[in-house]
Amino acid sequence: MSATYTEANTSRFATIRDGETDYKVHYNDAGRAEGQVVMMLHGSGPGATGWANFHRNIEPLAAAGYRVILLDFPGWGRSDAFVNTKGSRSDFNGRIVKGLLDHLGVERAHLIGNSMGGHSATAFALENASRVGKLVLMGGGTGGPSQFVPMPTEGIKLLNHVYREPTLENVKRMMNIFVFDPSSLTDELLQLRVDNMLSRRDHLENWVKSLAANPKQFSDYGPRLGEIQAVAMIIWGRDDRFVPYDIGLRLLWGMPNAELHIFNRCGHWAQWEHAEKFNRMVLEFFAD
Numbered sequence: 001m002s003a004t005y006t007e008a009n010t011s012r013f014a015t016i017r018d019g020e021t022d023y024k025v026h027y028n029d030a031g032r033a034e035g036q037v038v039m040m041l042h043g044s045g046p047g048a049t050g051w052a053n054f055h056r057n058i059e060p061l062a063a064a065g066y067r068v069i070l071l072d073f074p075g076w077g078r079s080d081a082f083v084n085t086k087g088s089r090s091d092f093n094g095r096i097v098k099g100l101l102d103h104l105g106v107e108r109a110h111l112i113g114n115s116m117g118g119h120s121a122t123a124f125a126l127e128n129a130s131r132v133g134k135l136v137l138m139g140g141g142t143g144g145p146s147q148f149v150p151m152p153t154e155g156i157k158l159l160n161h162v163y164r165e166p167t168l169e170n171v172k173r174m175m176n177i178f179v180f181d182p183s184s185l186t187d188e189l190l191q192l193r194v195d196n197m198l199s200r201r202d203h204l205e206n207w208v209k210s211l212a213a214n215p216k217q218f219s220d221y222g223p224r225l226g227e228i229q230a231v232a233m234i235i236w237g238r239d240d241r242f243v244p245y246d247i248g249l250r251l252l253w254g255m256p257n258a259e260l261h262i263f264n265r266c267g268h269w270a271q272w273e274h275a276e277k278f279n280r281m282v283l284e285f286f287a288d
Contacts, residue, residue, distance in 0.1 A: 005030040005058055007051045010070075013078075016099035018092065026078035027100060028070040031062030036133070037109040038286070039069045039097065041117030042076065043140070043268075044217075045178075046162045046171075046204060047197035049077035053114055056275035057282070064283055069109075071100055073120070075203055075210075083206045085213035090116070090143070090221075094123030101131065108133055110286055114271060115140040115243060119218045125228050126221065135232040136282055138270045139243045141251045144220035146244040155242030155268065163207045166197045177241045179267040225254025232258040233285050237266030237273070 010028040017023075028051055038061055042053040050070025061068050073093050074082035084092060097120060101109060110133040113121035118140025125132045145151050152160075158174040168187075171194050176182045197204060210217060232255050236248040245262055252260045261281065263274050271278045 005062060007055075011078075014100055014103040016096055016103065018095050018099065023074045023080045023082070023096070025074065025080070025096060025100060026072040028058075029067070030058050030070075031068045032065050033067060035065045035067040036286075037069060037101075037104075037106045038066045039071060039101070039109045039111050041071055041093070041097065041111065041113040041120050042073070043115030043117055044076075044207075045115075045159055045174075046166060046207070047193045049196075051077075052193075052196070053117070053269075054112070054271060057112075057271050057279055060279040060283060064287075066110075066286075069100070069104070071097065073116075075206060077200075081202045081206050083213070084210040084217060087214075088123070088219040089210070089217040090119040090123040090219045091127075093117075093120035094127060097121075097124045098128055098131070107131060110134045110136070112136040112138075112271075112282065113140060114138045115268065116218065119143065119221075122221050122225075122228070123219065125230055126224055129227075129229065132230045134286060135228075135230050136235065136285065137232060137248075137251060138235040139237065139240055139268045140247075141234065142221040142225065142247065142254075143216070143218040144222050144247070144250070147246050149244040149246075153242055153244065155240075159242070160208075160211065162197075163204050166194060166204055168194050171197075177267065179269055179273050180237065180239045180265045181273070222250055222254060225251065226256060228255050229257060233281070234258055234260045235270050235278070235281075236260070236262050237268060237270050238262050238264050239266055240268045242268040 111121040118137040236245040
């Protein structure tokens, strides 16, 4: 990452209304102001933000002339708190995506979603077909059970445990299976993650409250995937212990204009673990 774009100098806020409630939403805005927009949507892990999830992917997209928007959903980062006691969090997040695009005056955008961000991109595409350029979905896109792995998965159990007990040791346990090769996860990096989580204890507590009131936070869009006509690239890690790759096969089966790439020796964070190749693939996909 060059010094041109930092989390601080790209930081912005917008007020987005959903129903009768206004949410102050944080996002990062990098790249060419007049370029095609690529919006990046993060996962549901404790301490996740758009910047934390995608900081290895911003520079190549910006250098290619895109405007890169990294959204922090309500309940994460510096966005407002949110408790989801009923209905689909994926649908709610999809409406937040629409609200931010409206705020920015952007009619159409490419969407890159990881895990929960993939679910949210699917929700947005189902309700706003004309506003979707291309879709990139990694480790997410629809809820529903795996055919091969007991649910909830090992990774999701550890994730929810961190929300309840956000200690460095618990974060280490989760992150050690989050990626295929945890050797690059230094204690300093993990401690920063913990510090980030503890700076917003309300987000941690609200996730636990949400699960208690509404255990099924994310929709299973399987029956509706055929409605999505957007060209999509599905990317998965063979070794994903959070969302097994047969969920990616469900997306491929359901979406008529999708292709699938599976990375070997890769966990739940393909855009981070295989950043160089991921960036090349996405740039070629958007340019095609």
